[in-house]
Amino acid sequence: MVLDNLGSSLRSSLDKLQGKSRLDEDDVEEIVREIQRSLLSADVDVSLVMDLSSSIEERALNEQPPGGTSARDHVLKIVYEELVGLIGESTDIPLEPQTILLAGLQGSGKTTTAAKMAWWFSTKGLRPAVIQTDTFRPGAYDQAKQMCERAEVEFYGDPDEEDPVKIAREGMEATESADIHIVDTAGRHALEDALIAEIEEIERAVDPDRSLLVLDAAIGQGAKDQARQFDDSIGIDGVVITKLDGTAKGGGALTAVNETDSSIGFLGTGETVQDIERFEPNGFISRLLGMGDLKQLSERVERAMQETQDEDDDWDPEDIMKGSFTLKDMQKQMEAMNRMGPLDQVLDMIPGLGGGFKDQLPDDAMDVTQDRMRAFDVIMDSMTENELENPRTVGASRVRRIARGSGKDEETVQQLLEQHKMMEQTIKQFQGMGDGDMQRMMKKLQNQGGGGGGGLGGMGPFGD
Numbered sequence: 001m002v003l004d005n006l007g008s009s010l011r012s013s014l015d016k017l018q019g020k021s022r023l024d025e026d027d028v029e030e031i032v033r034e035i036q037r038s039l040l041s042a043d044v045d046v047s048l049v050m051d052l053s054s055s056i057e058e059r060a061l062n063e064q065p066p067g068g069t070s071a072r073d074h075v076l077k078i079v080y081e082e083l084v085g086l087i088g089e090s091t092d093i094p095l096e097p098q099t100i101l102l103a104g105l106q107g108s109g110k111t112t113t114a115a116k117m118a119w120w121f122s123t124k125g126l127r128p129a130v131i132q133t134d135t136f137r138p139g140a141y142d143q144a145k146q147m148c149e150r151a152e153v154e155f156y157g158d159p160d161e162e163d164p165v166k167i168a169r170e171g172m173e174a175t176e177s178a179d180i181h182i183v184d185t186a187g188r189h190a191l192e193d194a195l196i197a198e199i200e201e202i203e204r205a206v207d208p209d210r211s212l213l214v215l216d217a218a219i220g221q222g223a224k225d226q227a228r229q230f231d232d233s234i235g236i237d238g239v240v241i242t243k244l245d246g247t248a249k250g251g252g253a254l255t256a257v258n259e260t261d262s263s264i265g266f267l268g269t270g271e272t273v274q275d276i277e278r279f280e281p282n283g284f285i286s287r288l289l290g291m292g293d294l295k296q297l298s299e300r301v302e303r304a305m306q307e308t309q310d311e312d313d314d315w316d317p318e319d320i321m322k323g324s325f326t327l328k329d330m331q332k333q334m335e336a337m338n339r340m341g342p343l344d345q346v347l348d349m350i351p352g353l354g355g356g357f358k359d360q361l362p363d364d365a366m367d368v369t370q371d372r373m374r375a376f377d378v379i380m381d382s383m384t385e386n387e388l389e390n391p392r393t394v395g396a397s398r399v400r401r402i403a404r405g406s407g408k409d410e411e412t413v414q415q416l417l418e419q420h421k422m423m424e425q426t427i428k429q430f431q432g433m434g435d436g437d438m439q440r441m442m443k444k445l446q447n448q449g450g451g452g453g454g455g456l457g458g459m460g461p462f463g464d
């Protein structure tokens, strides 16, 4: 992910400061060098790197850490603030009726982003519609239509019409009752005059409230020119960076945002319609530095729980806190967990667990965990309703039968039962808690959010 190396290399330099209360010049120099190396290798523009590192250096040497703050936390706070400053505010995208025009080169992810954004707006209670004006790429119409069906949002396109401006105009009329109009445009492999002329005409036809430039995170320094040209022709209000789930470096996109004085609106983190996040600078940088992102995490948990519940009216996660925790509850929780996205993305959001914790895991740890969850799911599918409701009645002979029925070994069935027991015990502890205890525990968790070293309570996402 973008600047991924920054998180891990910075953490290892910061860990060397453990126990120190004051920084000397050598410490600061080493950290600044780490930051420079990571940013440059992530394709961030050289002059930007120099500006950023000199202000970090200056502040680290001259600012007095507030009483009781360790040298490590002091530097972490400065780096965090400077990175948030570099990325700037999130693009202003209010939750109100509006028209959004998407622009960008071929393959940057516009069509996918249009459907994802529509899905995102629909989760906020608005009625979005996607208008597909890409008459250049064969297949764009079907792709957009299918994604919109998956996102359960309105779609307009006309595969028989060749004039994109006409489609745009007619699309706006046909989807008049929608609150949000997202207009997808055609991309070309390079910025040609024809593309610019076409998008200018579409812009006049739909009169957007916002125009967003869609950039692939893999784009290098070319992003700067692209952003400028699109900005000159239609005016860019914000950027969507896509494919952040890949190995892309992302620095080029960040440079483009900074150079054109624009901002980031959304991040694309996968190929399905739900793989989109509203960009929040605090949470983003916090995650990057291994400090977690509670806000994003709780949004995902809430959404996943809701969807799991929508699918099965008989299941209500709130009942877990009141009654007994059955294997059926565990299966539903695993379903919800799957809906939250890839495990490594989720881990990044947990304060203290992200970055540093992940660095210590063997490379295949995520796959192993996910394989195990899948095996548990298969096993639970071959258990009877009674066994799922009363796992304590499952003795050795039933374990054998379940193993045979599910095609898994007995050991895995035992592991599932053990795991259930552990979760049941944890839930019991929660059940004994009053609201006040819960809040105290959450506070404690938040204050532990410094990624291994002392807490950074009150800073960034933890203070909100």
Ligand SMILES: Nc1nc2c(ncn2[C@@H]2O[C@H](COP(=O)(O)OP(=O)(O)OP(=O)(O)O)[C@@H](O)[C@H]2O)c(=O)[nH]1
Binding pocket: 104, 105, 106, 107, 108, 109, 110, 111, 112, 113, 134, 137, 140, 143, 185, 186, 187, 188, 242, 243, 244, 245, 246, 267, 268, 269, 270, 271, 275
């Ligand atoms: N992994 C990943 N893939 C993505 C993401 N966004 C888009 N893609 C993939 O990137 C490819 C191109 O995306 P499109 O949405 O078709 O791009 P486009 O900009 O509309 O392309 P043109 O219509 O040719 O201009 C598709 O295979 C998408 O599935 C993302 O956030 N993560």
